[in-house]
Every structure is written in C-alpha cells, then in structure tokens.
Amino acid sequence: MSDCMTASQDRSSSRLKTRAPLWLRLIARKELGVFLALVVMCIFLSFATSGFLTSLNLLNVGRQISLLGIMAVGMTFVLISGEIDLSVGSTYALSGLSTGLFIIMGLGVLPAVLVGIMVGVAIGLVNGVLSTYGRLPSLIATLGMMSIVRGIALLMTDGQPVTVNERNGAIPQVLERFEFLGQGYLFGVIPMQLVFFAIIALIGWLLLSGTAFGFRVFAVGGSAKAARVSGINAERVKILSFVIMGGLAALAGILSMAFLPSGQAGRTGLGLELDVIAAVVVGGASLSGGVGTVLGTVLGVLIIGVLRNGLVLMGVSPFTQEVMIGLVIIIAVAIDKWSTRNRAS
Amino acid sequence: MTQPLVVELVDVTKNYPGVKAMNEVSIQFHAGEIHAVIGENGAGKSTMMNVMAGATQPNGGKLMVDGKETTFPSPLASQAAGIGVVYQELSLCMNLTVGENIMLPELAKRGGLSPLASVKAGHAAKPVLERLGIGRLDPETPVAKLSVAQQQLVEIARVVNQDVRLLVLDEPNSALSPAESEKLFEVVRGLREQGVSIVYVSHHLEEVLNLADHFSVMRDGQIVASFEKTDNVTTDTLVSHMVGRDVAVADQYSTRTSVQDVFGDTVLKVDGLTVPGVFEDVSFDIAKGEIRGVAGLPDSGKDYLGDAIFGLNQRSGTVEVNGIRLSPNRPVHSINAGIAYIPADRRGAGALLSMSVAENTIASSLKRFLRGGLLHRKLIRSTTEDYIGRFDTKVAALDQAIATLSGGNQQKIILSRGLVTEPKLLILHEPTRGIDVGAKAEIYDILKLLAADGLAILMISSELPEIVLHTSRALAMAEGQVTGQLSGADINEESIMALATRSRRHLT
Numbered sequence: 001m002s003d004c005m006t007a008s009q010d011r012s013s014s015r016l017k018t019r020a021p022l023w024l025r026l027i028a029r030k031e032l033g034v035f036l037a038l039v040v041m042c043i044f045l046s047f048a049t050s051g052f053l054t055s056l057n058l059l060n061v062g063r064q065i066s067l068l069g070i071m072a073v074g075m076t077f078v079l080i081s082g083e084i085d086l087s088v089g090s091t092y093a094l095s096g097l098s099t100g101l102f103i104i105m106g107l108g109v110l111p112a113v114l115v116g117i118m119v120g121v122a123i124g125l126v127n128g129v130l131s132t133y134g135r136l137p138s139l140i141a142t143l144g145m146m147s148i149v150r151g152i153a154l155l156m157t158d159g160q161p162v163t164v165n166e167r168n169g170a171i172p173q174v175l176e177r178f179e180f181l182g183q184g185y186l187f188g189v190i191p192m193q194l195v196f197f198a199i200i201a202l203i204g205w206l207l208l209s210g211t212a213f214g215f216r217v218f219a220v221g222g223s224a225k226a227a228r229v230s231g232i233n234a235e236r237v238k239i240l241s242f243v244i245m246g247g248l249a250a251l252a253g254i255l256s257m258a259f260l261p262s263g264q265a266g267r268t269g270l271g272l273e274l275d276v277i278a279a280v281v282v283g284g285a286s287l288s289g290g291v292g293t294v295l296g297t298v299l300g301v302l303i304i305g306v307l308r309n310g311l312v313l314m315g316v317s318p319f320t321q322e323v324m325i326g327l328v329i330i331i332a333v334a335i336d337k338w339s340t341r342n343r344a345s
Numbered sequence: 346m347t348q349p350l351v352v353e354l355v356d357v358t359k360n361y362p363g364v365k366a367m368n369e370v371s372i373q374f375h376a377g378e379i380h381a382v383i384g385e386n387g388a389g390k391s392t393m394m395n396v397m398a399g400a401t402q403p404n405g406g407k408l409m410v411d412g413k414e415t416t417f418p419s420p421l422a423s424q425a426a427g428i429g430v431v432y433q434e435l436s437l438c439m440n441l442t443v444g445e446n447i448m449l450p451e452l453a454k455r456g457g458l459s460p461l462a463s464v465k466a467g468h469a470a471k472p473v474l475e476r477l478g479i480g481r482l483d484p485e486t487p488v489a490k491l492s493v494a495q496q497q498l499v500e501i502a503r504v505v506n507q508d509v510r511l512l513v514l515d516e517p518n519s520a521l522s523p524a525e526s527e528k529l530f531e532v533v534r535g536l537r538e539q540g541v542s543i544v545y546v547s548h549h550l551e552e553v554l555n556l557a558d559h560f561s562v563m564r565d566g567q568i569v570a571s572f573e574k575t576d577n578v579t580t581d582t583l584v585s586h587m588v589g590r591d592v593a594v595a596d597q598y599s600t601r602t603s604v605q606d607v608f609g610d611t612v613l614k615v616d617g618l619t620v621p622g623v624f625e626d627v628s629f630d631i632a633k634g635e636i637r638g639v640a641g642l643p644d645s646g647k648d649y650l651g652d653a654i655f656g657l658n659q660r661s662g663t664v665e666v667n668g669i670r671l672s673p674n675r676p677v678h679s680i681n682a683g684i685a686y687i688p689a690d691r692r693g694a695g696a697l698l699s700m701s702v703a704e705n706t707i708a709s710s711l712k713r714f715l716r717g718g719l720l721h722r723k724l725i726r727s728t729t730e731d732y733i734g735r736f737d738t739k740v741a742a743l744d745q746a747i748a749t750l751s752g753g754n755q756q757k758i759i760l761s762r763g764l765v766t767e768p769k770l771l772i773l774h775e776p777t778r779g780i781d782v783g784a785k786a787e788i789y790d791i792l793k794l795l796a797a798d799g800l801a802i803l804m805i806s807s808e809l810p811e812i813v814l815h816t817s818r819a820l821a822m823a824e825g826q827v828t829g830q831l832s833g834a835d836i837n838e839e840s841i842m843a844l845a846t847r848s849r850r851h852l853t
Contacts, residue, residue, distance in 0.1 A: 212720060223694075226697045
C-alpha cells in the first residue's frame with residue numbers, strides 16, 4: 001500500500017538519494033499488471049469486433065459496470081481493513097425496494113433515497129458491530145445478515161415484484177426525477193449511473209489514500225495489534241468501513257431501482273456480493289487485509305465489464321461467458337500472488 | 346558412579362553465525378538420576394536440548410548413547426534412541442482427550458485406514474498414567490478442561506509412553522503454583538525410581554536444589570561449574586556461577602556512570618496494579634529523567650507489565666501519568682496522556698509491517714499531519730527525515746516497507762513513532778531483543794539522551810546487562826510479585842538474580 005501514501009507525493013528534494021526514478025515507480029505500481037491486461041483486452045476487441053470501439057458501446061459498458069463499481073469501492077475498504085461483507089447483494093435489494101416503496105407511497109425523491117441509504121448504513125453498522133465487538137468472523141456475521149436482510153425484503157414485499165410507476169401511486173414529477181437518477185444522461189451523453197460511479201470512485205480514492213481514516217484502514221488490516229499499539233481504534237475503523245459499504249450497496253440498489261424501475265426481493269442482486277468481491281480482488285486487493293487501492297478496484301471492475309461486453313459482442317454463449325469470467329478471476333489473482341511471492345523472496 | 350551411563354556428550358560444539366552456542370560441552374547423564382542444568386537466557390541450554398533431541402546438528406564433538414557413538418539426523422532418530430523432550434511450550438491438541446493425546450505418537454505411526462478403537466480407547470493410556478502416579482486422571486477427559494499443571498503431566502505422560510530412558514524437562518514448573526510444582530516433583534522422583542535418567546532445565550534454583558542429584562551450570566555456551574548433591578551447594582553459589590561474567594561483560598559496554606541519578610517530578614504512578622493470574626499488587630513511581638528497569642524470569646509476570654500499563658489488557662489498580670488517571674483497555678487514551686509504548690513483539694505488535702517507514706513514523710500522531718482533512722505529505726516527509734537523521738536510521742527510501750529493514754532500524758522507526766507523539770513516558774519491553782550489538786549501543790545512547798531531556802523511561806527486559814548498565818533504578822519481579830527494588834551501584838546481576846529467583850513461599 002505504500003504507493004498510495006508516499007510514492008506519488010514527493011517532488012521535493014530529498015536527502016535520500018536512492019529514490020527510484022518516476023518510470024520505475026510507475027512500473028512498480030501494483031495496478032500495472034491489471035492495467036496492461038485491460039489494454040490488451042481492449043486492443044484485441046477493437047480488432048476482433050466492429051462494435052466494441054464505438055462511443056455508444058463504451059458508454060454502455062460504463063453504465064453496465066457502474067453499479068458493480070460503486071459497490072466495489074465500498075468493498076475495497078472492507079477487504080483492506082481485513083474483513084469481508086457477503087450481505088451486500090441483499091442490502092442492494094432491500095434498499096432499492098425500500099426507496100421504491102416510499103416513492104410509490106408518495107414520498108419525494110430525496111427523502112425516499114435517504115431512507116434507502118439509511119437502511120444500508122444500518123445494515124453496515126450491524127455487520128461492523130457483530131464483526132468487532134461481537135467477535136464473530138465477518139464471513140459468518142455477514143453470511144447471516146445476507147439471509148436476514150433478504151428475508152426482510154421478502155417479508156416487506158410479500159415476495160411480489162415492486163414496480164415504480166404512476167399506476168401504483170407514484171407522483172408523476174417525483175417519478176420523473178427518480179428515473180432520471182438511473183436512466184438519465186448528464187449533458188445528454190454520459191449515463192447518470194456512470195456519473196455516480198465516477199464521483200464515488202473519486203471520493204473513495206481521496207478518502208483511502210489521502211485521509212487519516214484511509215491510513216487507519218490500511219494499518220488495521222495490516223496488523224490490528226500493531227494498529228492498537230499505535231493508538232488506532234481498530235473496532236471503530238472496521239465498523240466505519242462496513243458502514244461505507246452498506247451505504248454504497250444501498251446507493252447502487254436505489255440506482256438499479258431507478259433504472260429498471262422495478263425489483264423483486266427474491267431475485268434482485270442475488271449473488272451480486274461475489275461479483276463485487278471478485279472485481280476488487282482482480283484489482284489487487286488481498287482477502288487477508290492491508291492491501292488494495294481504489295484505482296486497482298476500478299480497473300478490476302473495468303476488466304470484468306469489458307470482458308463481459310466483448311464476449312457478448314463476439315457472440316459467445318452466456319454459459320461460456322461464465323466459464324471465461326471465472327478463469328479471468330483465477331488467473332488475475334494467481335499472477336498477482338506469484339509475482340508478490342517472487343518479490344518477497 | 347554406580348548407575349549406568351545413558352547419554353554422554355563429549356566436547357560438543359555448536360556454532361551459529363557469530364555465536365558459539367555450545368563450546369566443547371561435555372556432560373554425562375546417568376540412569377535413575379536427576380541432573381539439573383541451569384543458566385541464564387542464552388547460556389546454551391536450549392541448544393544442548395536441541396542437539397540431544399535431534400532438532401539441530403552439532404558442528405563438533407561426540408554424542409554417545411550407551412557408550413556407543415551415534416548421531417541424530419532427525420528428531421525421530423533421537424526418539425528411537427529413547428530420548429524424550431518436554432518443551433516449555435506445551436504441544437497438546439486441545440480438541441482431543443487425555444488418552445488421545447497420549448496415544449498420538451502411536452496413532453501417527455499407523456496406516457491411514459487402521460482401526461482406531463484399540464488405540465483411542467481410554468484404557469490404552471491408563472498404564473502410563475498409573476506409572477506416573479496420576480492414575481486418577483480420566484483418559485476420556487478433554488485436555489482443554491485440565492489445568493495447565495495437569496496438561497503438563499499429560500505431555501510428560503505422552504513422552505514417557507514412548508519407552509523413554511532419558512527425559513529432558515525444559516522449565517517444567519515455570520507456570521505452576523508451589524503445590525502443583527510439588528506434584529510435578531513427585532512424578533519426576535517416581536520416574537527416577539524407575540531408572541529413567543532425567544535432565545531438568547530450570548531457572549528456579551531453590552526447587553532444583555531440593556530435587557536434583559547433579560547440577561551443571563552453563564554460561565556463554567560452556568559448562569562453568571558442576572556439583573553433586575553431596576557438595577551442599579547453595580543458591581548463592583549457583584547464582585554467582587550463572588552470572589560470573591559481571592566484570593568481563595561490563596567492560597564491553599559503556600559503564601554505569603553515564604546513567605543519571607537525580608530525578609525530577611513523578612511522571613508515572615502505578616498503584617496496586619493487578620492482572621488476574623499474571624501478577625498482583627504492583628506499585629511504583631517513575632520520575633522525570635529516570636530510566637527504570639524491570640527484571641524477572643519468564644514466569645515472573647513482567648512480560649505483561651507493559652501491556653497492562655499501556656492499557657492493552659484487563660487490569661485492576663490505578664495508573665496515572667502526570668496526575669491523569671488512565672482508563673484500562675484504551676490505548677488511545679494512554680497515548681493522549683503521554684505514554685509511548687514499544688512492545689516486545691516487534692514484528693507482530695510493534696511495527697505496522699505492511700506499511701512504509703514514513704507511515705510507521707507518523708501512525709500514532711495522524712491528527713498532527715492533517716491539513717484541511719487530508720494528510721500533508723510534505724510534513725510527513727520532513728518529520729520522518731528528521732527522525733531518520735536524528736537516530737541515524739538506515740533506510741533506502743521513505744516509502745520503503747518497514748518489513749525490509751533490519752531489526753535495529755525497525756526499532757528506531759518504532760521509537761520515532763513513539764517520540765513523534767511527544768510523550769512524557771516511554772515504555773520499552775525487550776528494547777534490544779534480536780538486535781545486533783552495534784544498534785544496541787546506539788539505542789542505549791538514544792535512551793540516555795532522552796532521559797537527560799526529561800523523558801521518564803520504563804525498560805522491561807530479560808537481559809540483565811541491559812538492566813545493570815542502563816537503568817537508574819530497577820525492580821525485580823518473581824512469580825507475579827515485585828520482590829525488590831535496587832538503585833545505583835546496588836544494581837548488579839547477582840542482586841537481581843537473587844530477587845528474581847526468590848519464590849513466593851519464601852516471602853511469606
């Protein structure tokens with residue numbers, strides 16, 4: 001992680017003469033491998049298909065990956081802090097459905113969205129407290145929460161699909177503004193979902209690499225004991241990471257609701273947690289904590305998005321696509337592990 | 346010597362890089378006798394045990410079993426020759442029963458599909474338990490439910506069950522109460538009657554005096570003295586042989602004269618500090634500019650003192666820094682009140698191992714490096730460079746991972762991290778463990794400068810020369826209590842050792 005902290009920072013003259021030159025430091029960056037893989041993939045697809053390298057398709061890819069990307073930024077914090085969150089797919093569903101129901105009930109966009117986000121934040125808080133003060137491994141705590149939250153969504157909707165439209169009671173102006181969040185375009189070109197992703201990624205990057213909180217996340221994930229000795233409240237840092245994750249899963253779920261605009265508690269976001277974790281891990285984060293960057297996560301999300309898009313364009317069957325994506329996850333992480341082991345030895 | 350010789354070492358030498366861990370050691374172990382091997386940390390006892398256990402190969406000398414020269418290329422070869430070692434760290438499977446643990450070596454030899462019932466059944470372990478005189482222990486009991494003392498007896502039973510003729514016990518009573526120790530001694534004496542040769546490695550001189558038939562004192566890789574029970578040896582004699590190097594080593598370091606002996610106001614006030622099951626009722630003050638040492642053997646409780654004062658574990662009693670009472674379990678509060686803590690486990694608890702030199706330097710004072718909510722990189726850089734220059738820390742770059750530094754340089758960075766918080770009190774636990782001699786001397790010099798600037802320093806250490814040469818006052822602990830306080834010229838290895846080996850029942 002040292003790269004995010006000090007590698008990019010110093011143009012000031014240094015007493016220490018042995019600093020590597022800029023090009024070497026760029027090569028040494030952990031994200032380089034993922035970045036190169038993405039470039040190779042894009043070049044290949046540009047030649048192999050006629051439809052890939054068009055602005056329409058690229059913006060389309062951008063929209064498709066946005067919701068995954070927003071959640072992956074949150075998961076980056078959780079994984080670096082040394083924990084894991086399996087409940088995000090369920091949170092995505094419950095928050096989206098809650099906001100949808102509130103809009104149908106006649107609430108304004110802002111209050112409805114806030115309620116949805118608060119649902120996610122509350123779930124994150126429970127995850128965090130269970131995994132720290134509750135002394136449960138987060139794998140177990142969030143596995144349980146995954147089921148509980150999904151169950152609450154089913155109970156709340158009686159398992160029926162929820163569609164946000166005027167016929168169901170939404171106020172027309174409110175509905176229009178709500179749908180803009182998921183379906184609209186900024187300046188008529190950039191999908192709103194992508195705008196949200198870009199903003200979240202930027203804030204996430206700043207938070208993780210520039211603030212004391214981000215520092216503490218790395219410290220706690222690297223060694224909770226040493227972090228405690230350094231005066232860092234490890235529990236608080238982990239809980240905050242879960243809360244961020246919960247809030248972002250909620251945001252993604254709400255945007256999905258605004259895009260479709262419908263959802264069903266039994267289907268929405270099912271299995272999404274594994275896609276999110278896969279993207280973050282492909283981006284170089286370690287499941288054992290202490291390692292990862294937002295830039296890497298964004299690249300990981302892009303790889304999975306571009307791969308899926310390219311396979312569709314090339315007419316590969318959806319079944320084969322699943323196999324290919326699984327292979328990419330394994331190969332990407334294997335390369336990362338093998339190269340770090342070589343560096344260590 | 347009427348009893349037959351079981352194992353004999355002749356001029357055995359074992360070199361590690363830069364150290365002669367064993368230097369031409371010759372020693373004999375006879376059947377039906379208890380031979381106590383005593384010495385300070387690093388005297389060579391562990392190396393000798395490892396050589397006999399086949400865990401390490403000597404560089405020279407002969408290893409004789411029943412008068413025949415042999416080698417132990419592996420621990421299995423040593424076991425086959427009838428040598429069993431019970432290490433200080435227990436190695437029982439806590440999820441299994443007493444019987445299963447005892448039969449474990451037997452199970453390990455079996456094929457994967459051989460039926461378990463006959464070995465696993467409780468009665469298989471019964472004979473050895475009865476042989477040790479602990480037949481009342483139910484083989485079906487899960488080991489996790491036993492006391493540490495009972496677990497130790499199970500461990501001994503497991504080793505003895507392997508047809509042992511020479512049994513090595515490493516610090517066997519370090520975690521036991523006097524009553525439990527007595528039970529252990531009964532078992533050991535019983536084995537002696539059965540003709541087993543017993544090597545008893547221990548710090549606890551008084552107990553050893555009552556138990557053993559022979560005594561060998563090790564120091565600096567050599568056996569410096571040997572006694573028979575009939576020699577009427579005293580603890581004082583043993584202690585003087587254990588530390589006998591006092592003058593010789595002192596010359597290698599700086600002398601005590603540079604240690605400050607005049608102090609200012611009280612900084613730390615510890616009153617009635619107790620960590621249940623570890624130590625109780627520890628009270629002392631430390632003044633501005635003072636370097637206070639705490640010495641003790643591994644089971645004295647001193648190893649938990651730093652964590653307790655800093656607030657890393659549950660405690661009762663009070664800790665005050667400059668009149669501010671600290672809450673337990675709140676390290677953040679302790680840092681804010683002015684404590685900097687450097688734990689003994691440098692890689693596990695001291696360094697943020699996955700982070701860089703610069704990050705480690707500022708980790709305890711993040712708020713001071715924030716400008717508008719963001720970490721100010723230039724300020725971080727300049728502060729880190731200041732401390733690197735001040736302590737002459739050898740680093741290639743500020744973003745170098747601390748894991749890649751040598752122990753001494755890691756320690757200087759961790760020390761810097763503490764000092765960046767501008768503490769009133771510095772607590773160091775084993776400040777120079779695993780650090781080379783040159784860096785050690787540098788760290789002592791740094792500590793003296795800091796003390797001269799008014800910092801109060803608490804140095805908890807297992808290395809006696811460190812306490813003797815670099816502290817202005819020293820506490821000794823034994824069996825969870827403070828057994829004495831020394832100051833000035835009274836701090837010497839004999840006086841510390843005498844206090845550190847004093848056992849509780851001699852206090853009351």
